[in-house]
Structure formats: structure tokens, C-alpha cells
Amino acid sequence: MRITNRMIADSNLRGMNGNLAGIAKLNEQISSGRAVTRPSDNPSGTSTAMRTRQDLTANTQYAANIGDAATTLAAADTALGTMGEMLLRVRNLTTAAASNGSQTPGAYEAMATEVDSIREGMIALANRTVNGRPVFGGVTSGAAAYSAAGAFLGRADTDVTTRISDAETITVGVPGPTAFGDAAAGEEDVFALLSRISGLMTATPPGDLTNVLDALDVAQQRMSASRSVVGMQVNRIESVKAVNADQALALTGQLSEVEDVEPAKAYLELNVLRNGYQAALTATSQSIQTSLVDFIR
Amino acid sequence: MSGFSSLNLASRALSAQQRALEVTGQNIANVNTPGYTRQRVDMQSLASTSAYGLYAKEDGLGNGVSADKISRIRDAFLDVRAQQEAGKAAQASVVASTYAGIETSFAEPGASGLQTLMATASAAWSSLSSAPTDTTRRNQVLAASQAVAQGLGTADAALGAQWDNALVNTQDVVTEANASLRSIADLNAAIRKASINGQPANELRDQRDQLVRGLAESIGATSVDGDEGMVDVVLGGTTLISGTRASQLTLGGGSASATMGSSPVTLGVVDAGGVTIQPGGTVGGRLAAMNTLIPGFRADLDRVANALATGVNDALTAPGAAFDQNGDPGTPLFSGTTAGTITVAITDPRKLAAATAGKVGGVASADGKLADAIALLAKDPAGAEGTYRSMITDLGVRSRTAAATVASADAVSAQVETARQSVSAVSLDEEMTNMLMFKQSYAAAARVVTAIDEMLDVLINRTGLVGR
Numbered sequence: 001m002r003i004t005n006r007m008i009a010d011s012n013l014r015g016m017n018g019n020l021a022g023i024a025k026l027n028e029q030i031s032s033g034r035a036v037t038r039p040s041d042n043p044s045g046t047s048t049a050m051r052t053r054q055d056l057t058a059n060t061q062y063a064a065n066i067g068d069a070a071t072t073l074a075a076a077d078t079a080l081g082t083m084g085e086m087l088l089r090v091r092n093l094t095t096a097a098a099s100n101g102s103q104t105p106g107a108y109e110a111m112a113t114e115v116d117s118i119r120e121g122m123i124a125l126a127n128r129t130v131n132g133r134p135v136f137g138g139v140t141s142g143a144a145a146y147s148a149a150g151a152f153l154g155r156a157d158t159d160v161t162t163r164i165s166d167a168e169t170i171t172v173g174v175p176g177p178t179a180f181g182d183a184a185a186g187e188e189d190v191f192a193l194l195s196r197i198s199g200l201m202t203a204t205p206p207g208d209l210t211n212v213l214d215a216l217d218v219a220q221q222r223m224s225a226s227r228s229v230v231g232m233q234v235n236r237i238e239s240v241k242a243v244n245a246d247q248a249l250a251l252t253g254q255l256s257e258v259e260d261v262e263p264a265k266a267y268l269e270l271n272v273l274r275n276g277y278q279a280a281l282t283a284t285s286q287s288i289q290t291s292l293v294d295f296i297r
Numbered sequence: 298m299s300g301f302s303s304l305n306l307a308s309r310a311l312s313a314q315q316r317a318l319e320v321t322g323q324n325i326a327n328v329n330t331p332g333y334t335r336q337r338v339d340m341q342s343l344a345s346t347s348a349y350g351l352y353a354k355e356d357g358l359g360n361g362v363s364a365d366k367i368s369r370i371r372d373a374f375l376d377v378r379a380q381q382e383a384g385k386a387a388q389a390s391v392v393a394s395t396y397a398g399i400e401t402s403f404a405e406p407g408a409s410g411l412q413t414l415m416a417t418a419s420a421a422w423s424s425l426s427s428a429p430t431d432t433t434r435r436n437q438v439l440a441a442s443q444a445v446a447q448g449l450g451t452a453d454a455a456l457g458a459q460w461d462n463a464l465v466n467t468q469d470v471v472t473e474a475n476a477s478l479r480s481i482a483d484l485n486a487a488i489r490k491a492s493i494n495g496q497p498a499n500e501l502r503d504q505r506d507q508l509v510r511g512l513a514e515s516i517g518a519t520s521v522d523g524d525e526g527m528v529d530v531v532l533g534g535t536t537l538i539s540g541t542r543a544s545q546l547t548l549g550g551g552s553a554s555a556t557m558g559s560s561p562v563t564l565g566v567v568d569a570g571g572v573t574i575q576p577g578g579t580v581g582g583r584l585a586a587m588n589t590l591i592p593g594f595r596a597d598l599d600r601v602a603n604a605l606a607t608g609v610n611d612a613l614t615a616p617g618a619a620f621d622q623n624g625d626p627g628t629p630l631f632s633g634t635t636a637g638t639i640t641v642a643i644t645d646p647r648k649l650a651a652a653t654a655g656k657v658g659g660v661a662s663a664d665g666k667l668a669d670a671i672a673l674l675a676k677d678p679a680g681a682e683g684t685y686r687s688m689i690t691d692l693g694v695r696s697r698t699a700a701a702t703v704a705s706a707d708a709v710s711a712q713v714e715t716a717r718q719s720v721s722a723v724s725l726d727e728e729m730t731n732m733l734m735f736k737q738s739y740a741a742a743a744r745v746v747t748a749i750d751e752m753l754d755v756l757i758n759r760t761g762l763v764g765r
Contacts, residue, residue, distance in 0.1 A: 002720070004722035006328070007722060038400045038401070039403075039690065040400060040693045040694075044690065046690060047687075053406065054415075057416035068428060131434075132431045133430050133663065139654070140661075142660060157654070158664045163423055163427070166673070292726045
């Protein structure tokens with residue numbers, strides 16, 4: 001084969017170009033830290049990366065949902081706790097009023113006022129909202145669970161649920177009727193009971209308060225049962241939160257495995273290519289340096 | 298043979314070697330000229346003049362050397378192959394760069410692609426399901442959906458812009474090809490005139506072959522050697538140049554990105570009554586991009602938009618299972634079913650349905666189960682996300698294949714080009730050797746002149762001097 005200067009120059013150029021293209025690609029990967037910057041770099045990896053990114057976004061949202069649920073449950077828990085203490089105070093007042101028939105009408109009046117204000121406080125607590133939604137209102141779209149008169153305004157027909165993973169939802173909180181007594185089902189709810197107690201106290205002569213104590217116990221039990229339900233839900237949320245965090249770690253790892261550059265491998269490859277490039281440069285500088293011209297006098 | 302005719306022979310030898318040296322000089326001067334084909338003086342020994350006649354005499358000696366003809370060293374077969382391979386490589390390169398452009402307009406995988414926008418919208422729905430009466434979250438769903446619609450519109454517009462660019466570029470290339478066609482026909486005419494007059498036209502031929510090579514790259518045309526040194530240029534069975542007559546090309550069919558796919562762009566020959574031809578090269582690649590590749594991906598993008606609009610709207614308008622914050626039946630979120638036309642139709646956040654239960658006792662439900670179901674649509678392999686993902690995977694596979702095709706076409710083209718250069722390109726070492734050779738021959742011929750001169754000197758000045 002006849003070898004010409006142009007052929008040597010072209011093939012040298014092609015070799016150097018090939019090496020440089022490889023170096024440029026690796027440089028892009030190393031400087032951006034990403035092994036896959038366009039779908040053609042790794043088509044199946046791109047698909048995995050996209051799915052993983054989607055899962056990661058969903059996972060982050062589930063973590064936010066879990067946070068929402070935890071806030072709601074914490075509000076429900078404190079409300080139920082405080083209300084339990086308030087109810088205890090009512091029970092003490094009622095016991096005092098019932099056992100000591102020698103109270104003055106003024107004292108009854110004062111006790112009734114306190115019961116009324118406790119009732120108002122309990123209604124306020126029952127109307128606590130988180131993210132604009134009343135904690136004890138069920139799935140209501142309204143802003144309050146109970147009216148000022150103590151009537152249930154919410155909807156207890158469906159449980160409030162929150163999605164915590166692709167496959168699971170959990171029930172969050174207890175609706176007012178479960179915690180405080182279901183007036184619609186003919187039960188006397190705690191607010192009606194307090195009204196009745198206050199009414200008996202202000203009646204002249206004061207009514208018989210001994211048998212409301214049983215009703216107060218029933219109300220107390222309902223609330224503590226609800227509080228333990230909330231407590232169980234809080235436990236569930238805690239464990240779910242840990243699972244969610246583990247999953248986020250796993251997904252991030254998975255994404256990094258597909259998308260990120262493995263530094264050791266990349267640097268090694270870069271060195272190999274750099275050697276190749278240097279070899280090409282040396283060969284080029286040696287090969288077309290001399291010709292017969294240099295040897296003719 | 299007379300002494301004077303010997304001088305003639307020597308002078309012919311001198312001028313032949315000089316001519317060869319000149320050609321060597323021309324070769325060395327053009328060692329780096331693109332398209333230059335090395336030349337060689339065809340030396341031929343001259344026979345003695347033999348006169349046929351009664352008293353004809355033949356002394357049997359030759360008449361020296363003739364160096365009239367200067368030929369280009371080329372292999373016509375390799376030239377045509379180089380044209381074909383250059384056309385294929387140019388076409389493959391355009392297809393690959395089209396795919397690369399489409400990849401860039403989708404920006405996947407990454408945090409700025411459509412995938413992220415859709416995932417954000419899903420997350421907004423999930424967030425709404427957790428607090429269905431929160432107006433901020435309702436607005437978030439609307440904003441995220443708006444962003445998805447805009448993202449689809451942007452990707453669609455990017456494809457449209459790529460199509461428009463391809464058209465403008467093709468028009469430029471066709472204009473240039475038309476100019477080349479005319480130049481080649483003109484050069485053909487000049488070469489024909491020269492060859493009839495017996496003049497060498499090697500430089501004109503180089504120039505013409507370089508233009509044909511350009512046409513091979515731009516439209517995939519090849520040349521066929523014709524009479525009197527001219528070439529014909531053919532493309533897919535249609536003759537574009539026949540001798541000194543050149544046809545002109547024109548683009549027909551679709552002229553706007555809006556009608557891509559339905560009205561294909563075609564390349565026609567003006568003079569042949571608008572016959573359309575299938576070009577290769579750059580134009581062939583661009584026509585494939587405009588008629589198949591870009592419309593294909595736009596249709597895919599429309600499918601994504603349609604899956605999104607249909608999926609969300611069907612869920613939002615399910616009879617008896619979709620209610621907004623007021624407790625009224627849900628209304629569609631998206632209007633339009635193509636990537637270019639999809640928009641968000643709801644402006645009042647309260648009108649966004651999120652509940653599956655209707656009003657009970659005048660109180661609207663805020664169960665959020667519908668919002669949750671819509672958030673879960675993202676997991677459906679046949680949904681918008683799944684469709685988009687398989688579209689991007691398909692794009693990646695095809696772009697990768699196109700890049701591999703370019704690499705192999707380039708390698709073949711380089712190999713053919715090397716083979717062609719092995720024949721046609723100038724080798725400096727060879728020219729130097731030739732130069733030495735011709736220089737020595739010239740010196741030797743000059744020595745012959747000196748020898749004859751001395752002979753004549755003996756004859757003229759020293760002969761017949763007896764008795765002087």
C-alpha cells in the first residue's frame with residue numbers, strides 16, 4: 001500500500017480526536033457527578049432513574065403526610081388529655097355539690113358557672129383544627145366540629161385516612177361522636193351532660209346530682225378509650241415514619257447507583273484515556289516530523 | 298541520424314525532465330490542498346520517423362522521449378465509493394444530531410424534566426388528600442398541574458422549533474446544492490472544451506470532483522464518468538447533471554411545524570416536472586427528521602398529554618364518586634388533549650374535587666380519597682408517567698443506535714477515504730525521490746548536449762585543417 005503524508009496526518013487526527021472525545025465525555029461525567037446525563041447514555045438506567053425519582057418524590061410526600069397525621073394526632077391527644085382533666089374537675093365539683101347538701105345557693109351558682117366555663121373550654125378544645133380541619137370533625141369540610149351550643153356539625157360517616165405508602169393508608173384520629181358520645185344515636189354526649197349538670201346545680205332547689213356521676217364515668221371512659229386509640233395510632237405513625245425514612249435512604253442509594261459517577265472507576269478510566277491521548281500526541285509529533293526533504297542537500 | 302537531430306533528441310529529453318520537475322513542484326505545492334489529485338507526466342519513448350517509400354531508410358534508433366500528457370492518478374471506483382460513504386455518514390450524523398436535540402429538549406433524567414413536574418403534581422394531590430380543606434394545598438395542586446401543562450407545551454414547542462430549524466437548514470443546503478449543480482455543469486463544459494483542444498484540465502477536474510463530493514455529502518448524489526472528460530451526476534436513478542445540462546432541486550410539501558407528520562416535506566426536481574426523489578446525505582437525514590422522527594416523538598408527547606388529561610378528568614368527573622369542596626360534582630381539571638393545547642381549566646380552588654362522598658345533611662365531605670386516588674394514578678404503567686417513561690427509554694435506545702451508526706459510517710468512510718488517498722494523495726517522500734530522479738536525468742541529458750557539442754566542435758573546427 002502506498003502511504004501518503006495526508007493519510008498519516010488524517011489517521012493521527014482521528015486517533016487524537018477519538019481520545020479527546022472520550023476524555024471530554026468522562027470530564028463531563030466527573031465534573032457534573034452524573035454518569036447518565038441524557039437517555040442515550042444508558043436507556044434502561046434512565047428508565048430506572050426516572051421511576052426512582054418518582055418514587056422518591058412520592059416518598060417525600062408520604063413523609064409529609066405522616067407529619068400531618070402526627071400533628072393531628074398530637075393535637076387530638078393533648079385535647080383529649082386536657083379534656084379528661086377538665087372532666088375530673090367537673091366530677092369533683094359534682095361530688096362536692098351532691099354530697100354536701102348544705103351548700104349555699106351562691107356556692108351552687110359559682111359551681112354551675114365553673115361547669116359552664118369548663119363546658120365552653122371543652123367545646124373549644126373539641127374544635128381544635130389542624131391544617132384547617134377540625135380534629136374531631138371527621139371528614140367534614142366545615143371549619144368546626146361542634147357548635148357553640150354543643151351540637152355536632154361534622155361528619156362521622158367515613159374515617160379520616162392518610163396515605164403513608166404506595167400500598168397503605170391509616171386512620172387518623174377519632175371523630176367527635178366516638179370520643180364524646182353520639183347524640184345522633186341517642187346517647188347523651190359530654191357537652192349535653194355538662195349542660196344537664198349545670199342545670200341541676202342552678203335549679204331551685206338544686207337537683208339530685210348523685211346519679212350524674214355514673215354518666216360522668218361513662219363519658220370519662222369514652223374519652224380515655226379514644227385517647228388510647230389515638231395513642232395506638234401515634235405508635236403506628238412512629239414505626240411508619242422509621243420505615244419511610246429507611247425507604248428514602250434506599251431510594252436515594254438506588255438513584256445514586258444509576259445516575260452518579262463512580263469516582264474511582266471514572267478516574268481510572270480517565271487516566272487510561274489520558275495515557276492513550278499522550279501516546280497519540282507523541283506518535284503524531286514523531287511520525288510527520290521528518291521526511292526525505294531533511295536528508296537532501 | 299545526423300548530429301543535429303541528436304541535439305534535438307537531447308533537447309526533448311531536457312524539456313521532458315523539466316516538465317516532470319514542474320509537475321513534481323505542482324504536486325508538492327498542493328500536498329495539503331483538499332481534493333487535489335496527484336499528477337504524473339506520462340513519458341513515452343518516441344519511435345524513429347519511418348517513411349515508407351522506395352528509397353526509405355530506417356536507421357532503427359528512437360527519437361527520444363515525449364512528455365505531452367499529464368495524467369491524474371485516481372481510482373474511479375474508489376471515488377464513487379467515497380462519495381457513497383460520505384453521503385451515508387452525513388445522513389447518519391444528521392439523524393444522530395436530531396436525536397441528540399430531542400434528548401436535550403426533554404432534559405431527562407434530571408430534576409428539571411417533565412417527569413419531575415408530573416411527580417410534583419402527584420405529590421400535590423397526595424398532600425391535598427391529607428388536608429382536603431386547606432386552600433393552600435388546593436392552590437398547590439392547581440399550580441403543579443399548570444406547571445405540567447406548561448412543561449408539555451414547552452417540550453412540544455421545542456420539537457416544533459427543531460422542526461423549523463431543520464426546514465431552514467434544509468432550504469440552505471438545497472440552495473447550496475443547486476449552486477453546486479450549476480457549477481459542475483459549467484466546469485463540465487470547460488473541461489470538454491479543453492479536452493477537445495487537447496489541453497490538460499486536471500485542476501478543473503479536481504475542482505469539479507470536489508464539488509461532486511460536496512453534493513454526495515449534502516444530497517447523497519454520485520457521479521458517473523461520461524464522454525470527453527465530463528461526469529454525469531445521478532441521485533437515486535434520476536440524472537441531475539447530464540453533460541453540460543444541470544437540473545435544479547426544490548423543496549415541496551409541508552412548510553410549517555404545525556402540519557408536521559400530515560404533510561411530509563419532499564425534494565423534487567424542477568425540470569423533470571416536479572418528480573420527487575429520495576435524497577441521502579444531509580438533506581436525506583433532515584427529511585427523515587422532519588417527516589418521521591420529530592412527528593413521531595410529538596405524537597408520543599400528545600399521547601402523554603392525553604393520558605394525563607383523560608386519567609385525571611375521568612377521575613374528577615366520575616358520576617357519584619367525585620365531589621368538590623362545596624359538595625358539588627367534580628369538573629374536569631384539564632382542557633385540551635394534546636401537548637400543545639393542554640391547559641388547566643379550573644381557577645377556583647374550591648371547585649377542585651377531592652372527595653369521593655357527597656353531601657350528607659348539608660355538610661360536604663372532605664374525605665380526600667379522590668385526591669389520593671389521583672395521586673396514585675402516577676403508579677399506573679399505562680398512565681401519563683408510564684407512557685412518558687417508555688417514550689424516553691425508546692428515545693434513549695434509538696439515539697444510542699443512531700450514535701453507533703454514525704461511528705460505524707464514519708469508520709467506513711474514513712477507511713474508503715484512506716484507500717482513496719493511498720492512490721491519489723501526494724507523498725512528499727515520493728515526490729522528493731522523483732525530484733532527485735528528474736534532476737539527475739536533466740543533468741545527464743545536458744551532458745549528452747555537451748558531448749554532441751564537443752563532437753560537432755571536433756567536426757567543424759578541427760576537421761579538414763590539413764595544410765592550413
